Amino acid sequence: MTVHHLGLFVLLAALSVTYSLTARHLERLRRGLTEGKVHNLLDVWTMAGALLLPGVLVVPLVLISYGAEWPSRKYVNGGRPVRYVISVLIVAAAAWVATAVRQNVTGVLGIAAAVLCWTAINSVLIAALVWRFDDRSLVRQLLGLPNQVADTLTKVTGVALALLVGWHPLSGVVVLPLVLAGHRLALRYSIRTTSAYDTTARMWSEAGWRVRATESIATAPGCVALVLIDPEQAHSEVAIAECLLGVLRPSDPVGRYGTRQVAALVQVDMEAVGIIVTERVRGRLDRAGIACVVGVSISVGEGLGELLIRAGSDLMARRQSAGISARW
Known part of the structure; x- marks a missing residue:
């Protein structure tokens, strides 16, 4: 291990952490829509490390990369920490073996052998654990062509990064925006395949909205107001969306x-602002001629479930006081 190796280690670790922090909102939404069943892009950095660094530095690089990704991963089902730790250890073992192969086999053959060894070790061990402790039908998905293609493309990008960094260390920085762009494309693919967003109505599906709302609650500097609109007639989402455009922010x-x-x-500064926003929503809907009842829940520190229960209760009470059937 040399000072040059330490410099490369710091560079790759910095790129990996920067990527995870920058893409955290995209990754939370992507994982939330797919229930976490998506391939991550961390092998871009760890594969490059396996080709450039000694084994003693590759394992810490893997740990740093996956540690920085954990806040996004735990967003879905709590991240399943035990499984996550096991996955990280398997990746670290695969990376260490790939490093050993690369150090003993030179040239293009060594790079190819390192990639193949990494892929084989990771796939076999993960598949064995899934077969033993999880839903066995997931093994076919894990070893299926789409997942293998995504895994290969990620590692090929890591090889390209290693070649760039080998040519000039700072040139590796150009890969960061490319990986982020790829991540955004992956998110768009997830949104399309899960039908998470209706461009006509300009609304998320319930699953997509729950993910966005949960993150909005987590990042709110103050109160949040959950507005629940129950129209008397179905299929009026487009008209409702038009009304909300004049009241809410695009990020809401x-x-x-x-x-x-x-x-x-x-997201609102205080409860009074939430009440004002809700009244504006009611006013816009009323002027648009949309017969509906609007319930609201305003609080700070509560989760989405609690907000939904309170907003639903408020909506039901308003329906009853208006003499409207309480049945949904």
Whole structure:
């Protein structure tokens, strides 16, 4: 291990951490929509490390990369920390073996052998654990062509990064925006395949809205107001969305909820502002001639589940006081 190796280690670790922090919002949404069943892009940095660094530095690089990704990973089902730790250890072992292969086999053959060894070790061990402790049908997905293609492309990008950094260390920085662009494309693919966003109604599906709303609650500097709209007639989402455009910010998540309801979550400075926003929503809907009842829940520190329960209770109470059937 030399000072040059330490410099490369710091560079790759910095790129990996920067990537995870920058892409955290994209990654949370992508994992939330797919229930976490997506391939990550961390092998770009760890594969490059396996080709450039000695084994004693590759394992810490893997740990740093996956540690920086954990806040995004734990967003779905709590991240399943035990499984995550096991996965990280398997990746570290695969990276260490790939490094040993690369150090003993030179040239293009050594690079190819390192990639193949890494892929084989990682796939076999993960598949064995899934077969033993999880849903065995996932093994086919894990070893399927789409997943293998995504895994290979990520590692090929890591090889390209290693070649760039080998030519000039600072040139590796140009890969960061390319990986982030690839991540955004992957998110768009997930949104399309899960039908998470309706461009006509400009609304998220309920699953997509829940992910966006949960993150909005987590990042809110103050209160949040959850507005729940229950129209008397179904299929009026487009008209409701038009009304909300004049009141809410583009960043405020709006989506379908339940059978016909529309939900919106708004970050506000204080409870009074949330009440004002809700009244503006009611006014816009009334002027548009949309017969509906609007419930609201305003608080700070509560989770999405609690907000939905309180907003639903407020909506039901308003329906009853208006003499409207309480049945949804």
